[in-house]
Amino acid sequence: NARLGVVRNAYGSNDDTESAEVNQxxxxxxxxxxxxxxxxxDVEIPDMMEHITETSLYGSHSRHDINEFxxxxxxxxxxxxxxxxxxxLFHxxxxxxxxIFEGPVNPEDEPDYFKKLAARDKxxxxVAGIVAKNNLDALVFPCIQILPPSKQDVRDGKxxxxxxxxxxxxxxxxxxxSICLPAGFSKNGLPVGMELVVLPYHEPDLFRLGY
Structure with missing residues (x-):
């Protein structure tokens, strides 16, 4: 009886053979x-990529956090x-x-840092509103929109x-x-993952649904 919101605009294009196979x-x-x-x-997250761009903080945090580690x-x-x-010593x-090399020494030194924090809450x-409005138990979508690339694809700049x-x-x-679950394999045996996302502090629901 779980109600799963399938985030359709998190799917890749069916015109792309790699993402089409993931979608299937x-x-x-x-x-x-x-x-x-x-x-x-079926649900959609409005302006999803714009929100992801506006809330990206790993560029702000990574230099400081990795150096500290x-x-x-x-x-x-x-x-x-x-x-x-x-x-x-890097590829x-x-x-x-x-x-990340060019990131701020301290996250708070980035001019848009606190603006991004506020955008994250928004x-x-x-997303929580979409869950509530549709009375969902979880959102679901592909972990990655395309099949895993080979090392050579990455080296070639694909x-x-x-x-x-x-x-x-x-x-x-x-x-x-969130939790990433095995969804199946491509024709060539490459693994494809499916992600479940639940409301904050609903980890018991996440493990139950994932299981």
Whole structure:
């Protein structure tokens, strides 16, 4: 009797063969859930990508947090991101790491930091409102919109971290509990994940539904 809100605008385009196969696998898994007694309700998160962009804080936090982590470990051979950058101890395709190198030393030093914090609360209220309005037990969507790329695809620049079509940011940037479940496999045996998201502090529901 679970009511699952299927976030349709978190799916990739069916015109893309990679995302089309992911969509088919997710919908097949949802049909199994429906057969087991779940009710599926199609929903959309308005202006989803704009909200994700406005609430992105990992660029603000990562340099400070990673440096703090490295410095706190006595046996760590590297003590800071600055040392990694100076010694060139990173792969040049790691665009996210290169972006983090340029982040603020302290998160609060970024001019838009507190604006992004406020935007995160607004984003959470929007998504929680969709759950409440439709009387849902959880939201569901593909963890990632495309099939997993090969290492060579990444090295060839086919995909970059900062533009990779992942949906895991929805839960992390609304501070809502989530779990990624195995949904099935592609024709070539690549795994596809399905994400469930519930209201804050509803972790028991998350584990029950995930199970």
């Amino acid at each position: 696998i997710i919908d097949s898994a949802l049909e199994q859930a429906k057969s087991a007694g779940a009710e599926l309700i 490295l410095a706190s470990r006595e046996n760590m051979p590297i003590k800071s991101l600055e040392e990694i950058k100076e010694k060139g 040049p395709v790691l665009d996210l790491l290169i972006d 984003f959470q209220r929007l 995909h970059q971290v900062l533009t990779f079509p992942t949906n895991t940011l929805i839960a992390s940037q609304t501070w809502m509990p």
